[in-house]
Amino acid sequence: MKTAVIVFPGSNCDRDMAVALESVIGAKPAMVWHGDSELPADVDLIAIPGGFSYGDYLRCGAIAARSPIVRAVVEAAERGVPVLGVCNGFQVLVETGLLPGALMRNERLDFVCRDAPLKVENAQTAFTSRYEAGETIMVPVAHHDGNYVADEATLDRLEGEGRVAFRYAADINGSARRIAGVLNGAGNVLGMMPHPERRIEAAHGGTDGRRLFEGLLETVGA
Amino acid sequence: MKLRVVVNLKPGVLDPQGRAVQKALTGLGFAGVGDVRIGKVVELDVADDTDDAAIDEMCRKLLANTVIENYRVERV
Numbered sequence: 614m615k616t617a618v619i620v621f622p623g624s625n626c627d628r629d630m631a632v633a634l635e636s637v638i639g640a641k642p643a644m645v646w647h648g649d650s651e652l653p654a655d656v657d658l659i660a661i662p663g664g665f666s667y668g669d670y671l672r673c674g675a676i677a678a679r680s681p682i683v684r685a686v687v688e689a690a691e692r693g694v695p696v697l698g699v700c701n702g703f704q705v706l707v708e709t710g711l712l713p714g715a716l717m718r719n720e721r722l723d724f725v726c727r728d729a730p731l732k733v734e735n736a737q738t739a740f741t742s743r744y745e746a747g748e749t750i751m752v753p754v755a756h757h758d759g760n761y762v763a764d765e766a767t768l769d770r771l772e773g774e775g776r777v778a779f780r781y782a783a784d785i786n787g788s789a790r791r792i793a794g795v796l797n798g799a800g801n802v803l804g805m806m807p808h809p810e811r812r813i814e815a816a817h818g819g820t821d822g823r824r825l826f827e828g829l830l831e832t833v834g835a
Numbered sequence: 836m837k838l839r840v841v842v843n844l845k846p847g848v849l850d851p852q853g854r855a856v857q858k859a860l861t862g863l864g865f866a867g868v869g870d871v872r873i874g875k876v877v878e879l880d881v882a883d884d885t886d887d888a889a890i891d892e893m894c895r896k897l898l899a900n901t902v903i904e905n906y907r908v909e910r911v
Contacts, residue, residue: 671897671898672900675897675900679896679897707902708900713902714902715900715902715903717848717849717851717903718851718852719851720849720851721851722851722852722855760851762848762849762902762903763902787849787851
């Protein structure tokens, strides 16, 4: 299974993501620099990591979403290649328009950095097949701009189509309907604020994040 | 040609920063401060023959996120 991690100036979870992918999948991901315009051929999974791409200038993820490599990511996503965006990666994905809505400053203006219990809403996706629907998992969050907003019609559509993958068990940042992770219509693009790559082995305090990558290995790598 | 693009949150989009500033102003003793909304101003120096369509496209494609923001262009 060939994976790629996109690296922007200001990314800071790219190495965590690479370690997580290698640990579960057994092969090192290609680290792809933002100025490149091509992804590795036959890539099976693209991860956009957390951090502060381009210093969060203009809006979080705004500049990254217009970088050469992200144009290639959008094309790959439209062909059906699975794309996982975590934290800043989620912000990049909404800025590209691959995912609906926007991520605004946390409602209480605080940087939220802690473990967050998440409810798995949809366990029938390439990303969530190792979870049970309705299960509560523990995954850390670390963000200042994770307050998910979309208009009511969009939120209703996301809920109706099973595109809310994860929901915070309790409100942490003001997100509409406590949404923590959303899928695109085809189900091959997931954006989430919590960091599954930070819960890969017992020494991290748990392995709930590892199961997301194990699910991808099973569904995408097969 | 100098342009000033004013980007504001759409009505109805909660502005936590604006609300914090409103509370701080009230705390400083300024009575009667109602809603506060924080936006941003982008000043651009563009070629004189830049047409309106191109300017509008710059706003829609990058300067504003039209999911949550409105924009207006002023010629300085």
